[in-house]
Structure formats: C-alpha cells, structure tokens
Amino acid sequence: MALYTIRRLAAVFPILIIISFLTFFLINLSPFNPAEILLQARGIPVITDDLILQTEEELGLNDPFIVQYFNWLMDCFQLNFGTSYVTGEPVWNEIKPAFINTLKLTVLSSFIIVGLSILLGVICAINEGKFIDKSVRSMSFVLIGMPSYWLASLMIWYFSVELDLLPTSGMSSAESYILPVSIITVSYVGIYFRVIRTSMLSNLNEDYVFYGRASGLPEKKITLHLLRNSLQVSISVFCMGIPTILGGTVVIENIFAWPGLGSLSVDSILKRDFPIIQTYVLLLGASFVVFNTLSDLINMTLNPKLRKGF
C-alpha cells in the first residue's frame, strides 16, 4: 500500500513536466509577438523595430526554444512565474488571490455536490421507478437543461431584486456565496447523482446483494454495501469534477463579479497577457493531475483488488 502510494506519487512528476511543456509550446505557437504586446500594454506611443528587438533581447526571446523553456521551467520550480505584461506585477501576486477566491467557491460547491449527489442517488436507486425517483430525475433534467447564465440571472432577479434577500454580486459577505454556489451545485448534482444511481442499480444484480438478502441482512446494511461499491466509479468522476469546476467558473464569476480565476483568465486572454495565461493553464493542468492521483489513492483504499500487483 505504502509502496503503491509512493510509486503513484512518483508518476506525477513526469506528467507535470509534460503539461508544462505543452503549456509553453502552445503559448509559443501564438502568432503575436510578446515584445510587441508588452510595449503596447505599457503605453509606449511609437513602437519602432529597434525597440522591439531590444525588448526581445530583454525577455530572452532570441534564445532557442528549448533554452527558453528550461529557463521558464526552472523559474516555475521556484514559484516565479514571471511578470505580467500588463501590470508589471509578478504573476503569482495576481493569480494567488484570484485562485483562493475561486478555490473557496469550488471547495464549498464540491462538498455540497458530493453530499447531495450521494443522497439523491441513493434515494432514487432504492426507490427505482417509483414516483420519487421519477420526479427527482425529471426535475434534474429540467435544471440541467437551463443554461447556468440564464438560471443565474433569474435567481438574481428573484432573490436579490424582488425579495432583496441576497447580494446581487461580489463577495462581500457569507451570503454572497449562496447564489453562485447553488448555481454551480445545480448543474453538477443533476449529472452526478445519476452516476451514483446507475452504479448502485448495476450493483443491485451482484451476487453479494442476493446472498446478503438470503442471509437475512436488513436493507439498510445492504444499501451501505451497495454504496461502498458504487462510490468507486463516482469517486473518479467527483475527483475529475473538482478541477472542472475550478476551470469552469468563468460564466458564474462574470455574472456575479466574483474576483476569481475565471474572470482573471478571460481578462488576460483579451489583453494577451501571456505569463498569466501560461500560469493559469499550468495551474489547472496540475490540479487535474493532483485530483486524478487523489482519486486513484482513494479508490485503492476502497477497492482491495486494485492493490494487487503492488
């Protein structure tokens, strides 16, 4: 078990290196000249060819691609992600507060999503085909079908404007979380509780369920066994869901003026602020790797068969 954990963690590093290379490579494919963007962003009125050449020299853009990549990678290891072309601030100072704001939103939503999905999934699975199962499923269908920006506007109009209960935007108080978190939750729970439901229903035909019943175990205990087995599929889905939320809050953040990663990344893309885009992509890529590893490790504790061979 310990050996497997170490091996699994060791495998993370090459993947991170590949991600970093792809990030750097793709940004370099962009047709824009970073030196030109930097000069434009700093408000230099006349951009001469000489000036561009000089800036290229400063940024090290004349070095071979591989050298540039290694310089950047070495800096990244020291958490130095360069300086923003637009503000001239270190990238980390720009990204860190935005990342933390988005993380708060993500963590809170994830907990609610996981809890609610398991609850609804179990309720629907044990009442398969009955009224409650059908109504929860059709409700979720309607809710997923609604675009989140539209649902968000609707909720802002009702709860913030009509009833004047919640703030319309920003993150001034704990109440500010309610609307964005519920919008994110609605769109994910509708999908994830189905994963749990389907997985439980397919486990229902397993022999251990039959033998448990034939041994006279109460349904409550059998449901717990079912859930334990069904969670394995769901944990991979949940763990991949968290970085997806992290990267997918763009729409929600824009509607609620949430000062998070989503807003920052869109802003940077529009201004072609390459160092920030690069770091943002790297950060998201790394979080996918981290959560993927986490899901493997959790599954391994849940499913002893996966430990075989390690």
Added chain:
Amino acid sequence: MNLLEVRALKVWNKNDNVSIVQDSSFELKEGSCLAIVGESGSGKSVTCQAITRLNKPSLQQSGEILFKGEDLTHLSNKVMRKRRGKNICMIIQNGMSAFDPTCVVGVHLRETINEHFDWSKGKVEDRLLEAMRSVMLKHPAEILKKYPHQLSGGMLQRIMIALSIVLEPDIIIADEPTTALDTVSQYEVIEQFIKLRQNVGCSMIFVSHDLGVVRRIADEVLVMKDGAIVERGRNEDIFENPQHEYTKYLISTRRSLNDHFRRIMKEEL
C-alpha cells in the same frame, strides 16, 4: 413429517407474461435431502428463489409455500427477512462474488450472525472459528481478515457452509454449490455437505445438474424440464429405473460420458 410444502407454485415474468415455473408442487420431509436436477433454464433456481421470495421484482409468483405450516407468501417483508438465514439458509453458486468485494469476508459473516442472535462478541467469534475449522478451513482467524479475491472458490463455498453451520437453519437451500468449482474443490465441498447433513441434521434442497453429486447426496430427486416437474422419486428409483424420457436421456448422457472417459483412460494405461 413435511417441513416444507410447495403447492401449485407458478412463477412468471410480468413484463412479457412468459411462464418460468408451471404449477409445481413438492414437499421436503424433515431431515431429508431433496435434489432438483435439470438443464440450465429449467427453472430450478427460480423455484428456490421463490421459496425465499428473492426473485427479481419483474418475476411474480402464485401458490402456497408452507414452512412448518406457515404460508411464507403471506408474511410481511420484515418477518420474511427473519426467516431467511435463520430458518431457511441459502448457499449460492458463485462463492467468488457472494461476498462484498470491498470488505473482508468476516464482515458479512459477523453481520449475519449478529442479525439473528444476541451473542457476545467472543461467542460469535468462537462459534464462527469452530464452524470454519469443522469444514476443514485452516487458519480460520486469518481467513476472516482476507478479501474475497484473496481466497479460492472452494474456500468461499466452505465459508458459506460454515456460516450455515453457525446459523443452524431448518432448511439449507444449496443452489448449484459446486458448479463453479474445479474437480478437487468440488469433492471437498461435497464432503462437507454430506458431513453437514449428518451433523446438523437439517433438511436440504440441493439444486444441481451434476448427477454424480446428486446420486451421492440426495434422498429424493425432482427432475425439472422447461419449468415443469417431469419426474420425481426416491434416489435409487430415479437412477435405476427412470420413467420419463428426459430423465432417461439425462442419465444416459452421463453414462456415455463416463464410458467415454473410461475408454480414454484405458487407452492411456
């Protein structure tokens, strides 16, 4: 005395109205072993599951199932659940998948015992280990800490037998308990079944399509084909003097297989 009487049992699929078991009636005498034989799909398992009311929800059943004079089909789910395991204990075909793969096997065994008895922790453990030793499982305490995939099919089958020894049920229903095993494990498991009958003295319904096993273990035999009982009788009568065409066919195929085997063995010698 009849411990279990099945009267006019019918099982059908309510979705397409296909009949699976047609009008079966049979009884199980106290202390005897009734074998149900027949090919796959003849309704043997469905009959057994109908007795414990554990068929899939899409299957519906009618008829009376009298256990000690009490009609099981009229019991509430809660009372029926108490009958399962404690009064009517099942041993299923596939030991490898009979236990929750994410838990050690001890979990299921202890859960079941605690469900039916108010025993202290120590007593549960003592009884369980004793029963496991009696079915020739070595190092039972270690086995309880193993996951199902770490044990062999034969061991898991014997663990199920051990559980039924602890539960001391009135009836054991063994649904093809040896089909998924290799020949050596089959032999070991059958030995345990014969011992179980001698020691616990319970009645048994033994479902199998292995006539060799049935010949050794059964007192009475039911032959099923396409959901109907085509022949019934005492063990010796069925094997020595089969009446129905299908029974004759089953016994003759077995005989020809045996002859073939003997011929090959002779050639090898």
